[in-house]
Amino acid sequence: MTLxxxxxxxxxxxxxxxxxxxxWRVYLLMGVSVLAVYILQPILPIRGLDFWLATATLALTxxxxxxxxxxxxxxxxxxxxxxxxxxxxxxFIDLSRYLGIEKIITATLPPRIGTLLVFLAALVVVLxxxxxxxxxxxxxxLILCAGLLIGIFIVLKVPALAMVVSGAIRxxxxxxxxRDYAADFRWIGFSYIAFxxxxxxxxxxxxxxxxxxxxxxxxxxxxxxxxxxGPIDRVERFIQDxxxxxxxxxxELMVAGQRLVVGLxxxxxxxxxxxxxxxxxxxxxxxxxxGWMWVILYAYAFQIYFDFSGxxxxxxxxxxxxxxxxxxxxxxxxxxxNLTQFWNTWHITLTQWFRAYFFNPVTRSLRSRKHRLPxxxxxxxxxLGTMLxxxxxxxxxxxxxxxxxxxxxGLxxxxxxxxxxxxxxxxxxxxxxxxxxxxxxxTILTFQYVALGWVWFALPNLTSSVHVFLKLFGxx
Amino acid sequence: xAPLFSGLSxxxxxxxxxxxxxxxxxxINLAVAAVNPPYxxxxxxxxxxxxxxxxxxxxxxxxxxxxxxxxxxxxxFSSHVISLPKSKDEYRVVLLGDSSIWGAxxxxxxxxxxxxNTANLVTCQNKxxxxxxxxxxxxxxxxxxxxxxxxxxxxxxxIIWMTTLGSLTPDRRLDHPIVFSNRSSVEELxxxxxxxxxxxxxxxxxxxxxxxxxxxxxxxxxNWARLQLYGILWAATGIDQVYKTTTTVxxxxxxxxDVSFLDWQPPKFDPHLLSLDVLEAGMEAAGRTPVIxxxxxxxxxxxxxxxxxxxxxxxxxxxxxxxxxxxxxxSRKKNWQYIDxxxxxxxxxxxxxxxxxxxxxGEARFAERLIPYIxxxxxx
Numbered sequence: 018m019t020l021x022x023x024x025x026x027x028x029x030x031x032x033x034x035x036x037x038x039x040x041w042r043v044y045l046l047m048g049v050s051v052l053a054v055y056i057l058q059p060i061l062p063i064r065g066l067d068f069w070l071a072t073a074t075l076a077l078t079x080x081x082x083x084x085x086x087x088x089x090x091x092x093x094x095x096x097x098x099x100x101x102x103x104x105x106x107x108x109f110i111d112l113s114r115y116l117g118i119e120k121i122i123t124a125t126l127p128p129r130i131g132t133l134l135v136f137l138a139a140l141v142v143v144l145x146x147x148x149x150x151x152x153x154x155x156x157x158x159l160i161l162c163a164g165l166l167i168g169i170f171i172v173l174k175v176p177a178l179a180m181v182v183s184g185a186i187r188x189x190x191x192x193x194x195x196r197d198y199a200a201d202f203r204w205i206g207f208s209y210i211a212f213x214x215x216x217x218x219x220x221x222x223x224x225x226x227x228x229x230x231x232x233x234x235x236x237x238x239x240x241x242x243x244x245x246x247g248p249i250d251r252v253e254r255f256i257q258d259x260x261x262x263x264x265x266x267x268x269e270l271m272v273a274g275q276r277l278v279v280g281l282x283x284x285x286x287x288x289x290x291x292x293x294x295x296x297x298x299x300x301x302x303x304x305x306x307x308g309w310m311w312v313i314l315y316a317y318a319f320q321i322y323f324d325f326s327g328x329x330x331x332x333x334x335x336x337x338x339x340x341x342x343x344x345x346x347x348x349x350x351x352x353x354x355n356l357t358q359f360w361n362t363w364h365i366t367l368t369q370w371f372r373a374y375f376f377n378p379v380t381r382s383l384r385s386r387k388h389r390l391p392x393x394x395x396x397x398x399x400x401l402g403t404m405l406x407x408x409x410x411x412x413x414x415x416x417x418x419x420x421x422x423x424x425x426x427g428l429x430x431x432x433x434x435x436x437x438x439x440x441x442x443x444x445x446x447x448x449x450x451x452x453x454x455x456x457x458x459x460t461i462l463t464f465q466y467v468a469l470g471w472v473w474f475a476l477p478n479l480t481s482s483v484h485v486f487l488k489l490f491g492x493x
Numbered sequence: 494x495a496p497l498f499s500g501l502s503x504x505x506x507x508x509x510x511x512x513x514x515x516x517x518x519x520x521i522n523l524a525v526a527a528v529n530p531p532y533x534x535x536x537x538x539x540x541x542x543x544x545x546x547x548x549x550x551x552x553x554x555x556x557x558x559x560x561x562x563x564x565x566x567x568x569x570f571s572s573h574v575i576s577l578p579k580s581k582d583e584y585r586v587v588l589l590g591d592s593s594i595w596g597a598x599x600x601x602x603x604x605x606x607x608x609x610n611t612a613n614l615v616t617c618q619n620k621x622x623x624x625x626x627x628x629x630x631x632x633x634x635x636x637x638x639x640x641x642x643x644x645x646x647x648x649x650x651x652i653i654w655m656t657t658l659g660s661l662t663p664d665r666r667l668d669h670p671i672v673f674s675n676r677s678s679v680e681e682l683x684x685x686x687x688x689x690x691x692x693x694x695x696x697x698x699x700x701x702x703x704x705x706x707x708x709x710x711x712x713x714x715x716n717w718a719r720l721q722l723y724g725i726l727w728a729a730t731g732i733d734q735v736y737k738t739t740t741t742v743x744x745x746x747x748x749x750x751d752v753s754f755l756d757w758q759p760p761k762f763d764p765h766l767l768s769l770d771v772l773e774a775g776m777e778a779a780g781r782t783p784v785i786x787x788x789x790x791x792x793x794x795x796x797x798x799x800x801x802x803x804x805x806x807x808x809x810x811x812x813x814x815x816x817x818x819x820x821x822x823x824s825r826k827k828n829w830q831y832i833d834x835x836x837x838x839x840x841x842x843x844x845x846x847x848x849x850x851x852x853x854x855g856e857a858r859f860a861e862r863l864i865p866y867i868x869x870x871x872x873x
Contacts, residue, residue, distance in 0.1 A: 270507040
């Protein structure tokens with residue numbers, strides 16, 4: 018999100034906080050969030066795709082709600098109104114091409130109204146089918162929808178697949194094929210949207226999903242402050258805030274303002290300045306000495322932290338202006354004395370998501386097997402698997418895979434080391450100086466390990482990463 | 494993150510905080526505009542990381558060359574290695590000129606200054622000759638004059654001032670970003686040396702009260718900050734521009750039969766149109782520091798249909814011949830040490846990607862020719 022967009026959205030959030038009345042608050046937040054989905058979708062090489070990706074976001078969200086909502090709820094009056102409002106907003110955005118305000122809401126000219134109406138009609142037919150066709154079991158629909166989301170996610174994250182899809186779209190639209198790129202298919206916020214949707218689908222399967230209205234559900238999934246960079250909230254927590262009466266008071270304004278100012282400073286002063294000197298694919302091969310290589314590696318470590326946590330602060334600040342307390346995502350992660358604590362404080366909501374939907378179930382499953390595996394093996398499998406998936410969430414490349422494995426192995430080694438050292442430290446709890454020194458040393462070592470892990474993450478290929486490792490330790 | 498003011502919020506009014514913040518913001522801006530601090534003199538170069546071997550200049554791609562185009566003279570000098578204190582055994586030679594001296598497409602060691610430093614010259618007083626590259630792209634004699642005037646603060650022992658016809662023409666008198674950005678210095682020089690600069694028709698930055706506030710001056714301030722940050726990658730990589738593989742100028746287009754130059758027509762132009770007054774002011778500004786004025790080499794294109802009309806793409810023969818004659822006469826009249834090296838490097842193999850820039854081998858030839866002059870001037 019650019020600074021201009023952030024300032025506009027912050028102003029909108031403040032305005033909403035000041036004028037919103039509880040009776041129509043959720044509709045207002047939903048409406049602004051829908052507009053944000055279209056506004057933030059960047060211009061793409063395939064003309065008009067920005068509009069269709071934003072519309073697809075809404076379609077997938079509505080579809081997910083339809084299949085996760087309890088039977089019969091879909092036909093309730095408030096949900097039909099919300100559905101009508103959503104359709105109305107989409108049609109209004111499309112009509113902007115005839116109103117002389119095109120390219121204000123969307124990056125390129127929206128499609129002709131006839132094309133959109135055909136699409137919307139098809140969508141309504143699909144949604145009606147979901148409600149009316151009784152032969153398809155709800156459980157199967159949930160699996161189907163989760164599969165669809167994971168499928169799209171994989172296509173977006175695997176450059177080769179994204180290119181294939183891009184080529185297919187190009188040939189379908191009669192555009193020149195052969196100039197297709199993975200970037201043709203940039204779907205803003207999809208990584209976060211998909212994980213929110215998957216969370217609701219999985220919770221529906223396990224019976225933990227609370228009943229939410231369509232407007233609440235859509236607002237939760239595409240809430241504009243957290244659309245592009247998280248955090249990934251949980252729906253049951255989010256709707257509590259939505260349903261709680263809210264009036265923007267001095268204290269909320271103070272806290273929100275503080276978060277916004279801190280976030281803007283982190284992102285646009287610290288992170289953007291560090292970006293000028295941080296490790297990247299070009300300078301990695303140009304740096305002449307180990308010392309300077311460490312400097313630009315540390316610059317990258319702090320750049321990515323300030324960038325990401327700055328965006329989170331901004332999202333939290335905007336949310337607070339509208340009475341939504343988005344969860345924290347970063348709590349001083351570089352000041353933690355071990356990797357486990359680092360991952361409890363770095364991109365917290367993503368880690369919690371994987372813990373809830375992968376780590377815990379797999380651990381439970383492995384522990385409840387008839388032929389139980391040894392505990393260290395279970396820990397190794399689950400930690401490595403979790404971190405590998407977190408790596409793949411960022412992109413399906415060898416660099417992200419190795420970054421995930423780096424942390425998976427690190428977490429396992431740290432777990433084993435903790436088990437080994439804990440009994441040997443019994444009786445030393447009262448020696449404050451020793452404990453403080455050990456904490457400082459552990460914090461430095463943990464930061465070093467995390468920083469070295471960024472070498473995999475920051476660089477586009479393994480050759481560059483290996484070169485940087487050799488350089489850092491004086492072998493190149 | 495816990496709110497900074499948690500527990501205190503019962504008496505903190507955010508609107509008052511906002512109002513106080515706004516007042517402070519205005520007061521600080523007004524104070525900065527009133528004091529106009531010379532922020533350009535603050536620099537991490539030569540302290541945290543090595544000074545640059547030439548002035549920062551980045552063209553369109555600062556992120557690729559770890560540098561950026563900056564026109565604040567203080568910031569330019571404070572980022573340059575010349576700002577280091579002069580050592581007792583050092584004999585400082587500064588080179589002034591345009592992009593050919595700055596070294597477009599060349600690595601620092603391949604430029605004229607780099608080649609002269611490679612020669613490891615020593616004066617008869619056993620002082621080490623250190624040649625500093627103070628060239629800056631785009632020719633303008635006023636720009637050179639501004640740099641020369643500022644360079645006097647860093648105690649040069651010898652100034653070698655490379656000029657060409659293009660830097661003395663009236664259109665280049667004030668038309669240079671460094672001139673635009675240093676209006677107060679231009680006006681100071683104009684007063685001191687009775688230069689008749691017409692500054693009424695050009696937009697010159699950084700002069701109004703508003704321009705001196707933090708808000709008004711934000712772009713130069715951000716550029717200054719970025720220049721400091723790029724110092725890290727300059728130190729780490731030694732890269733300060735895109736180093737192109739050297740190509741020769743064999744593929745230059747054919748010379749035209751056009752004999753006009755600006756709006757001048759043969760057979761003669763008025764010598765008063767050349768900015769010789771600025772050149773003279775520069776000589777005065779140098780004071781007792783010796784100055785060698787050099788008419789820099791040009792590419793003489795031969796064997797083409799219009800070679801008898803033009804020397805190169807820039808100069809028709811008649812205008813360039815007369816320029817050389819004027820420079821020669823003026824130098825003799827004013828007792829300037831003047832060397833005319835216009836035809837030193839005639840062969841295209843010594844010219845780089847354009848007809849204005851020498852290859853490393855061409856620079857070496859140029860350096861070879863200058864060395865005796867440096868030696869004779871440093872050992873009178």
